[in-house]
Amino acid sequence: MGGLNPRQEEACSYTEGPLLILAGAGSGKTRVITHRIAYLINEKSVNPYNILAITFTNKAAGAMRERVDDIVGFGAESIWVSTFHSMCVKILRRFHDRIGGQNNFTIYDTDDQKAAIKEVLRLLSFDEKQYPVRAMISAISKAKEEFLSPSDYERKVAGNYREENIAKIYREYQKRLRSNNALDFDDLIFRTIDLFMMQPEVLEMYQERFRYIMVDEYQDTNHAQFILVKQLASKYRNLCVVGDDDQSIYKFRGANIYNILNFEAEYPDAKVVRLEQNYRSTSTILDAANGVIANNEGRKDKSLWTENPVGEKVRFTRYEDDRKEAMGVTEKIFGLLTEGHRLSDIAVLYRTNAQSRMLEEQLVRENIPYSLVGGTNFYARREIRDMVGYLKCISNPADDISLSRIMNVPRRGIGDTTVNKLREYAVLKGISLYDAVLDAASVPGVSRAVGKLQAFAELMEGFRREAGEGNLSLLYRDILERTGYKAELEAEKTDESASRLENLQELLNKITDYEMREEHPTLTSLLEEISLVADSDVEEETSDRITLMTLHSAKGLEFPFVFMVGMEERLFPSGMAMDSDDPDAVEEERRLCYVGITRAMKRLYLSAAMRRMVNGSINYSEVSRFIKEIPENLIRKDGVKERGNGFGDSFGGFSRGEPYYDEWQGSTFRKKAPYETKRNQYQSFGMKKAGMPKPGMPEPAKIDYQVGDTVKHIKFGRGVVKEMERGGNDYEVTVIFDSVGEKRMFASLAKLRKI
């Protein structure tokens, strides 16, 4: 086995029976997984068809798929590489009817859940103040993660008045989802477990199929996922789980660290392989990480080591306030550029998304291109949700939630009163809301709106017929046109409406892309992809930029140069964790810190501010305990005063370096910086507000082509520009591509290159 160390090799070749791979940060985990799959196929003659690899995110699944394809070659495509959720959808699309469901269910996202909960609260006359929607969603989600049905939940909380009411909400919510033929994300797992329990022969079929199972990031699994894996693996017991308890940072969303800690208790015959050699970081960085994580109790015994060079000391700087901290970071970034490093080698990590603003402002001011990971999901935008609402309605007429969303969007004179009358009628007759609309003429009290309802019903029926014909992009365009949605936005002529239109165009691109990719495109599977595939795996970023993201999002990534900012008590570790009665809360923060440190390959910059704006008011904080947990000899502290709140004589304590920036020290650097700034590089993903360009964000796309030119597109390849039309501050370009024919797109999004 080429290029594997003995431990890695052991992990690859131990194929029969339960195996726990404790893979420390940077220990070559992905390599091991892919090599293991290759070993199974090539050495053990396992049929690729019998292999299942489960990951958490689509991104991870995609990456694994790619690597497996590279290394395995023939037969690789019949390996199931999948997320928990998409695996369950596949199974339920086939067998959900065996347990009293329908196979063409809709998947509800958080927004749909919210709407459903609101209806339930109204129905049960519960006060939203006492039973906040978000808290209810998370309580229900938690119950499902623990595989508790409404009855189980009721039993568990008996005697607690409030909890009993939550149980009622849970029960009613499930009832509603069922009548809407919808499942939420947690249901996907839950119902699959149900299916396997109630239909042993279905389970057996999958057990036979998945003789070799691998689960990545096992420390992130919740109890329901644990049960599911156990069911699938119980026949052949060839279960290989890979994870690192020290990198468990998702307790808040149900991850159960005991799944990995107790793996050996669950499978007494399990073999355990520890991957402890780190190939990523300098020994200084690694020892700093080890120093921090050593403060946690209840870990699997493990010590990471490396043969990498010692490298430089970790640097810590304490600044006066958050703005100075941001300035310090940009200045150091210029320093790195002067040393000849690339922007894409640099990441700035922070604990909370709110911290990005100050950094962004500073980066824009200094013309440093960045891309922001996270932020608002594309599919969470209003216009996108509206369109997806239409599609969901068309695909599943029983989906009252989606119907309520779009019935009066754009406004067509179907007001709340009318909708309420329709609801009453639907409940009375035991039919869906949509059926009530179809039967508008017999609904009492809506007489004035009957005409409008009938027109709406006709519109929707037309869409439904069209959906049957299978041209999804055409259907989508028709919805935009015939509902008047597009016209309304076009009439608005504001920056915001222009950006919404761009987003709608982008959705069209996604649909077209889906149609081209898929052999048998259907509305159901398109919606599935939209629900299941988050937006985070957006277009591969080609240009050179630094990356800004939360520590959570950084997991699994690596960068030569890493900044961790905001190393302050109550920010990191978070105040919430510190105040929690659960002692593990701070430990989880510490694991997060460990994750952050171990992202760095060459150099790690840590910083804190004495004073920072938090939730609109100024906070004074002390240096994070995690800084103190890094062994003294590994860290260089610039101008640090350990205690103090930023008042009075605290300025005296700085020893060296320049932790305090004169307003404009940074700008002298800018002139010296030996690199060119390209305009139009600033546009970041996940802009928070649809449409509002960030202050200082440059104009979109520079366009170096015109009608008649030959251009190149990332996905569609070569094409000729047929037409260019000004739309807002952008161009709408029509291109005839060799591969896919004519396409209309926005210049700023299409990234066309003249060739």
Add this chain to the structure above:
DNA sequence: GAACCCATCATTTTT
């Protein structure tokens, strides 16, 4: 039915 004002409340994120 829509525009506006005030009060409230703030981690982390994927599916």
Add this chain to the structure above:
DNA sequence: TGATGGGTTC
């Protein structure tokens, strides 16, 4: 600071 939601007013 800022986003969001409810209530009020036109």
